[in-house]
Amino acid sequence: MDLCTDIILFMKLNVALSVLSCKISCTLLRIFNKGGTALPGKIASFFCKDILKYVSENVKVILVTGTNGKTTTCRIIENGFILSGLNYFSNKSGANLLNGVITSFCLSSSLSGKNHHDYAVIECDEAALSHVTKFIDPEVILVTNIFRDQLDRYGEITNTLNLIAKGINNCESACICINADCSLCTHLLSITSKKAILFGVDEKIYDNLIKEPKDALYCIKCRYPYTYDYITYAHLGGFKCENCGYQRQNPDVHAVGILNTDASGSDIEIIIRNRKYKTRVNLPGAHNIYNSLAAACVMNAIGIEDTHILNAIGSFESGFGRMEEINVNGISLSIILVKNPAGFNQILNYLFIVDIKFILIIMLNDQAADGTDVSWIYDVAFEKLLDIHNKIEHIYIGGSRAYDMALRLKYADIDMSKVSIEQNDANLVNKALEHNIPIYITPTYTAMFNLRNMLAKKYSLKEFYE
Amino acid sequence: MKKQIRICHLYPDILNLYGDIGNVITLQKRLTNRGIDCTIDNISVKDTLYVENYDIFFIGGGQDFEQEILLEDLLVVKKTLIKKAIDENKTFLAICGGYQLLGNYYKTWDGTVLEFVGALNVNTIGDKKRMIGDYIFTCEDEKGCFDVISFENHSGKTFLSSDVLPLGKVITGYGNNGQDKTEGARYKNVFASYGHGPLLPKNPRLADLIIKTSLKEKYGTIDLVDLNDELEIKANNIMLERVKFHTKK
Numbered sequence: 001m002d003l004c005t006d007i008i009l010f011m012k013l014n015v016a017l018s019v020l021s022c023k024i025s026c027t028l029l030r031i032f033n034k035g036g037t038a039l040p041g042k043i044a045s046f047f048c049k050d051i052l053k054y055v056s057e058n059v060k061v062i063l064v065t066g067t068n069g070k071t072t073t074c075r076i077i078e079n080g081f082i083l084s085g086l087n088y089f090s091n092k093s094g095a096n097l098l099n100g101v102i103t104s105f106c107l108s109s110s111l112s113g114k115n116h117h118d119y120a121v122i123e124c125d126e127a128a129l130s131h132v133t134k135f136i137d138p139e140v141i142l143v144t145n146i147f148r149d150q151l152d153r154y155g156e157i158t159n160t161l162n163l164i165a166k167g168i169n170n171c172e173s174a175c176i177c178i179n180a181d182c183s184l185c186t187h188l189l190s191i192t193s194k195k196a197i198l199f200g201v202d203e204k205i206y207d208n209l210i211k212e213p214k215d216a217l218y219c220i221k222c223r224y225p226y227t228y229d230y231i232t233y234a235h236l237g238g239f240k241c242e243n244c245g246y247q248r249q250n251p252d253v254h255a256v257g258i259l260n261t262d263a264s265g266s267d268i269e270i271i272i273r274n275r276k277y278k279t280r281v282n283l284p285g286a287h288n289i290y291n292s293l294a295a296a297c298v299m300n301a302i303g304i305e306d307t308h309i310l311n312a313i314g315s316f317e318s319g320f321g322r323m324e325e326i327n328v329n330g331i332s333l334s335i336i337l338v339k340n341p342a343g344f345n346q347i348l349n350y351l352f353i354v355d356i357k358f359i360l361i362i363m364l365n366d367q368a369a370d371g372t373d374v375s376w377i378y379d380v381a382f383e384k385l386l387d388i389h390n391k392i393e394h395i396y397i398g399g400s401r402a403y404d405m406a407l408r409l410k411y412a413d414i415d416m417s418k419v420s421i422e423q424n425d426a427n428l429v430n431k432a433l434e435h436n437i438p439i440y441i442t443p444t445y446t447a448m449f450n451l452r453n454m455l456a457k458k459y460s461l462k463e464f465y466e
Numbered sequence: 467m468k469k470q471i472r473i474c475h476l477y478p479d480i481l482n483l484y485g486d487i488g489n490v491i492t493l494q495k496r497l498t499n500r501g502i503d504c505t506i507d508n509i510s511v512k513d514t515l516y517v518e519n520y521d522i523f524f525i526g527g528g529q530d531f532e533q534e535i536l537l538e539d540l541l542v543v544k545k546t547l548i549k550k551a552i553d554e555n556k557t558f559l560a561i562c563g564g565y566q567l568l569g570n571y572y573k574t575w576d577g578t579v580l581e582f583v584g585a586l587n588v589n590t591i592g593d594k595k596r597m598i599g600d601y602i603f604t605c606e607d608e609k610g611c612f613d614v615i616s617f618e619n620h621s622g623k624t625f626l627s628s629d630v631l632p633l634g635k636v637i638t639g640y641g642n643n644g645q646d647k648t649e650g651a652r653y654k655n656v657f658a659s660y661g662h663g664p665l666l667p668k669n670p671r672l673a674d675l676i677i678k679t680s681l682k683e684k685y686g687t688i689d690l691v692d693l694n695d696e697l698e699i700k701a702n703n704i705m706l707e708r709v710k711f712h713t714k715k
Contacts, residue, residue, distance in 0.1 A: 148484075156529040156530060157529060157531070158529070217479055217480070218535050223535045372599070372600070374617075375485030375488065375617060375662070376484045376485060376663075377485065378485030378663065378664045378667075379482070379484060379485055403697065404701050404705075406697055407668060407698060407701050408667070410697055411488070411491050411492060411495055411667055412491075413495075
């Protein structure tokens with residue numbers, strides 16, 4: 001029977017051509033060391049414009065979208081899939097637009113267009129969601145959070161909301177997993193009239209929270225200022241509008257107690273649908289508690305056992321610039337991708353709980369993928385570094401907008417004798433290594449790629465080759 | 467007696483598009499680094515505004531949703547106060563959305579007219595196409611012309627009436643409307659610009675021009691000592707070179 005369907009499908013020559021062209025172009029790009037993931041998908045759609053529909057048939061798709069935490073959350077979900085022995089594939093973070101998603105599906109399909117995986121864990125850009133859900137009817141859509149992000153790319157935050165709503169509305173039966181603590185996220189439920197499984201944190205996480213501009217101070221429904229029982233970070237927390245009554249709903253998967261937060265992770269009490277456990281979140285910072293809860297929510301939605309969920313959170317190791325720790329000549333070097341003020345402020349919150357002396361490297365680029373407007377650095381509370389200046393041995397600054405970054409630190413009253421600019425990546429890391437103490441690097445997106453390539457070549461870090 | 471400049475940051479919780487706070491920080495540091503006291507008060511919706519308590523007013527840009535939140539407070543309560551402050555030669559810096567709000571009206575691309583403060587005789591017409599990117603314009607102080615580099619991101623096209631001067635002349639980019647090469651507005655002691663986000667950190671001459679304007683109004687004399695602007699100038703020059711070179715290609 002299977003062979004039969006394969007044959008019928010194979011007769012759809014355009015599908016075969018489409019998948020083949022995608023596979024060939026991908027191989028060619030790899031041979032010539034051009035890691036493009038979008039072009040093959042584009043070529044595939046040229047031969048068959050709804051190829052994504054064919055290659056995703058019978059695959060249960062998890063779509064993960066939202067401003068921050070997409071990649072990490074996907075990797076935690078994958079960890080749970082591995083632990084429970086599910087047959088799945090996933091896309092890489094660089095391939096989260098429509099063409100990248102098409103490429104990932106084609107590569108994991110046979111020439112007949114049949115995909116033999118049961119599940120797909122797909123990270124999807126907010127603006128691309130509605131394009132992807134035109135072809136895929138996912139099992140689960142997860143919205144991690146919504147923050148102000150690269151206005152030059154996404155426009156206003158309400159625009160982002162509408163784009164995600166449009167994507168959700170394309171879907172018939174998807175289970176929606178959503179952040180209960182984000183007033184923008186839960187607003188999606190009323191504009192899409194969908195039911196959802198909610199995740200959230202029931203109490204504050206940090207005693208000493210960074211002051212940052214809030215993306216949602218006023219009620220999205222009636223424009224009255226929210227009151228908060230507690231804030232976990234940015235605009236996330238126990239919000240309530242005293243005017244129209246819009247408020248945080250009780251989550252289904254939630255952290256009821258934050259027992260401990262340290263530089264390598266957090267200990268939390270988690271409730272998964274009324275079942276309470278103590279567990280370790282194996283990544284530091286409030287944002288990673290959220291990423292873990294989001295992943296737990298998705299895993300619960302598709303029926304993964306609690307023990308595997310807890311193991312997935314507790315054993316997860318980060319990669320690809322998300323709190324990724326590597327060792328260079330015996331010195332620990334942690335790479336933490338930064339994209340927007342909400343994310344960077346979280347890194348600063350994290351640096352507060354690091355209890356050793358360290359070197360900080362900030363790399364600011366302004367390519368399209370980083371955001372061409374770098375003014376967002378003025379919404380990052382670098383002034384807070386003054387409170388931990390004893391822990392920071394030196395700050396090195398790199399990237400194409402290094403001088404803008406240095407100027408930001410100058411206007412934050414940072415002691416500029418402790419700040420050096422070095423726009424050559426190799427020299428930058430070399431100088432930092434000379435101090436012989438742990439290094440934290442916060443690069444923007446393209447800066448991270450350049451940095452990884454440099455580290456891979458110079459220090460032969462094989463695992464860095466994708 | 468020690469000099470003091472009091473800054474009023476209007477609607478800082480709402481009009482805070484990327485980095486607007488950078489301008490306020492820059493004014494403050496460049497004052498305190500010269501031994502001039504500087505205070506900053508945040509005045510938002512429902513806060514009472516006493517214009518006589520301030521020397522410089524800053525109003526930034528916001529997203530449409532956010533601007534709607536403050537419109538009632540601005541037009542019903544603070545409009546006359548802001549007009550009074552401008553008439554009394556108080557120094558203003560208005561950026562992007564804040565600049566548009568000080569004008570007469572904003573006509574959306576589908577024809578709806580939103581009446582604004584009307585303190586500046588300028589009108590803004592919404593367009594579907596956004597004007598986004600690094601841009602350069604020239605400005606003038608007592609020493610002559612200088613280049614300002616910033617980033618613009620707006621869909622409104624602003625047109626100046628004859629009693630309002632432009633802040634500068636566009637060298638590359640769009641400026642007020644992408645048509646007449648004007649950028650921003652100068653009226654009495656009002657400075658307005660589309661250079662959204664942190665316009666001032668990288669353009670110290672413009673920052674000092676605003677500071678001098680407020681000091682002259684308050685104390686009648688200006689004696690600003692030079693600051694070490696090596697980093698500011700370097701950051702400015704690198705982007706000037708890049709944007710000019712890029713545009714030539």
